[in-house]
Amino acid sequence: xxxxRYREKSLSADFRKTVFDEVAFTYDEDIAVxxxxxxxxCKSRPCVSGCPVNVDIPKFxxxxxxxxxxxxxxxxxxxxxxxxxxxxxxxxxxxCEKYCVHRKAGNSIAIGSLERFVADFxxxxxxxxxxxxxxxxxxxxIAVIGSGPASLTCAVDCAIAGFNVIVFEALHxxxxxxxxxxxxxxxPKNIVHFEIERLEKYGVEFKLNAVIGKTIxxxxxxANFDAVFIGTGAGLPRFMDIPGESLNGVYSANxxxxxxxxxxxxxxxxxxxxxxxxNVVVFGAGNVALDASxxxxxxxxxxxxxxxxxSRNEMPARAEEVRHAEEEGVIFKFxxxxxxLLSDDYGxxxxxxxxxCVLSDPGTDGRRISVPLANSDFxxxxxxxxxxxxxxxxxxxxxxxxxxxTNARGMIITDENAATNLSGVYAGGDAVTxxxxxxxxxxxxxxxxxxxxxxxxxx
Numbered sequence: 001x002x003x004x005r006y007r008e009k010s011l012s013a014d015f016r017k018t019v020f021d022e023v024a025f026t027y028d029e030d031i032a033v034x035x036x037x038x039x040x041x042c043k044s045r046p047c048v049s050g051c052p053v054n055v056d057i058p059k060f061x062x063x064x065x066x067x068x069x070x071x072x073x074x075x076x077x078x079x080x081x082x083x084x085x086x087x088x089x090x091x092x093x094x095x096c097e098k099y100c101v102h103r104k105a106g107n108s109i110a111i112g113s114l115e116r117f118v119a120d121f122x123x124x125x126x127x128x129x130x131x132x133x134x135x136x137x138x139x140x141x142i143a144v145i146g147s148g149p150a151s152l153t154c155a156v157d158c159a160i161a162g163f164n165v166i167v168f169e170a171l172h173x174x175x176x177x178x179x180x181x182x183x184x185x186x187x188p189k190n191i192v193h194f195e196i197e198r199l200e201k202y203g204v205e206f207k208l209n210a211v212i213g214k215t216i217x218x219x220x221x222x223a224n225f226d227a228v229f230i231g232t233g234a235g236l237p238r239f240m241d242i243p244g245e246s247l248n249g250v251y252s253a254n255x256x257x258x259x260x261x262x263x264x265x266x267x268x269x270x271x272x273x274x275x276x277x278x279n280v281v282v283f284g285a286g287n288v289a290l291d292a293s294x295x296x297x298x299x300x301x302x303x304x305x306x307x308x309x310x311s312r313n314e315m316p317a318r319a320e321e322v323r324h325a326e327e328e329g330v331i332f333k334f335x336x337x338x339x340x341l342l343s344d345d346y347g348x349x350x351x352x353x354x355x356x357c358v359l360s361d362p363g364t365d366g367r368r369i370s371v372p373l374a375n376s377d378f379x380x381x382x383x384x385x386x387x388x389x390x391x392x393x394x395x396x397x398x399x400x401x402x403x404x405x406t407n408a409r410g411m412i413i414t415d416e417n418a419a420t421n422l423s424g425v426y427a428g429g430d431a432v433t434x435x436x437x438x439x440x441x442x443x444x445x446x447x448x449x450x451x452x453x454x455x456x457x458x459x
Contacts, residue, residue: 013327017297020184020266023324024088027117029067035110036064038102046099047111052443053079053153057096057111064114070126073118081156081199082149082442084123084191087116089182090439091318123194134162140456143168143225145212148176149438150429151231152199153445154452158229159202161453166225168210173262176233177430178438180262181254183291185298186321189261213400226459227424227452230401230412231445234430236392240283244341245387248348249275253284253292253388260295277384280304281352283338284388285315288435290322292386293330304330305380309337309357309370333380335359337372341385351379393431409434418448419455426452 016023027035039061047057056075063072076083092112100108140163144155147169155165173179175192200206210216212232221228237252239245256274259265265274280296282289285308293304306325308315311334315322326332335357344350356376359368393410405413405421411434412427414420420427428444430436 013324013329016185016324017294017328020298022188023185024320026120027113029069029121032064032114032117033067036061036114039065039109040101042101046101047096047109050096050099052095052437052439053446055079055096055115060118061109061111061114064118069118069121073122076115076118079446080439080442081153082195082438083115084119084195085149085178085187086439086442087112087114087119088187088191091437093319095437095439134160136162138162138164138456140164140226141166141224142227142229142452142456143221144229144231145221146170146176146231146233146429146431147174147196147206148231148233148429148441149178150233150431150441150445150448151176151229152196153442154229154231154426154428154449155204155445156199156202157446157449158452159199159204161449163453163456164205165203166205166207168207168212168216168221170209170211171262172208174206174208176231180258181288181291183257183261183295185294186291211396213396218401218404222422222425226456227426229445229448229452230397230404230420230425230427230431231429231441232394232397232431234391234435235394236410237387238390238392239387240338240389242338242340244343244349247341247343248346249277249384250341250349251384251386253282253288253386254391256292256386257288257295260299266295266299274299275384276300277382278302279382280384280386281380281382282306282386282388284308284390285310285317285332286388286390286435287317287321289386289388290317290325290330292388294325294328296384296386297328297330301384305333305382306330307333307336307338307352307354307380309335310368311335311359314359314368335370336378337370339377342379349382349385351381352385353377353379391430391435393434397431416447417451418444419451424455 041058060072060075096111097108102108142158142163142165144151144167155167159165174196178192237254259274263272280301282293296304336354338354340353342351356373357370398406398410412432418426418428426448428448429441
């Protein structure tokens with residue numbers, strides 16, 4: 001039996017694009033059990049190998065079949081402390097679900113939806129979360145820089161191991177990219193807050209408005225803590241290096257989404273309102289580009305066009321996000337490359353000049369290059385442009401973290417154990433890899449926590 005994996009109930013796309021409420025709903029108990037019952041409990045457990053944090057997927061799915069939802073959640077939390085988050089935003093179709101044997105028939109087990117179900121069921125049906133208290137409380141103290149998924153995972157794993165952990169966050173709110181990067185309609189902030197409040201019960205201490213390198217120096221942290229984890233993310237936006245990027249009405253996706261998600265610029269009474277536009281063009285085709293385009297619709301844009309230099313097949317965004325964007329009216333202009341942003345008489349953007357492309361044959365890495373076509377220029381009228389072509393690591397790391405080795409793009413260099421070139425200093429997440437997924441960042445946080453524990457115990 002084929003289960004409807006995305007249960008949007010009776011919400012029409014026309015209604016969805018007018019509100020910031022979450023649009024994809026969790027399973028109810030009956031559908032969750034039916035979906036879980038499709039699992040063959042393969043002996044080779046291929047789905048587990050596709051999970052960056054190695055959740056025991058067959059075990060928690062089996063417990064769902066037995067209606068044992070609380071124990072199913074506890075199995076997940078053995079290796080993943082943010083199940084409600086991962087169940088919503090992880091690209092399961094490219095990870096655990098990719099290796100499900102049912103995929104051959106085109107209908108993998110909905111592992112992500114089942115993970116979300118047990119997390120949501122527990123949150124709404126229990127008053128007290130099960131906390132794993134350390135067997136031995138240790139004296140060593142660990143500083144964690146940043147409060148995104150890599151940092152939160154490292155912090156709680158170190159706390160469970162018995163260490164004293166303090167998380168330093170530069171912003172006024174915890175969560176990193178989970179709060180400033182992902183819109184409310186994909187990841188409600190009350191979910192993030194709930195998960196972080198639960199982590200505090202493990203004894204993790206949080207300090208807000210603490211900019212390492214400014215309010216506190218990196219050298220002070222190293223002197224006062226036994227180990228340091230750097231999870232500062234990738235918050236430096238990239239630009240296209242074409243004329244017109246400094247015009248009024250041109251935003252990086254980082255600024256646009258941060259102002260909307262963190263500063264709540266979508267509220268009429270917001271202290272930091274954002275420009276409203278009728279015709280918006282978004283450059284890029286990843287999840288961030290789609291988040292920005294769907295946010296623009298919710299802020300009142302009549303037309304939103306995503307311009308991407310490759311074809312639909314090369315889009316890095318999740319299939320679910322592409323489907324939602326199309327249903328809500330986002331227009332996709334494939335095989336198109338922006339070459340200039342054009343201005344009106346007042347210094348504001350009023351159109352973008354593009355050129356059509358074709359794709360080359362795949363290179364040795366399998367990547368196909370966009371090749372511009374001569375004399376194929378065209379214009380798209382717009383009063384706002386959002387650039388969502390990627391980000392680089394926070395430049396404060398390279399500037400203020402003395403002695404820390406980074407590459408040419410500013411990404412921190414680590415070994416397979418998340419160790420940097422500095423003794424007792426570890427790093428993970430987007431600060432090391434560049435922009436990646438929440439679950440990959442969490443995997444790096446787990447690796448770092450294990451390495452820190454081994455390092456301090458040996459020391």
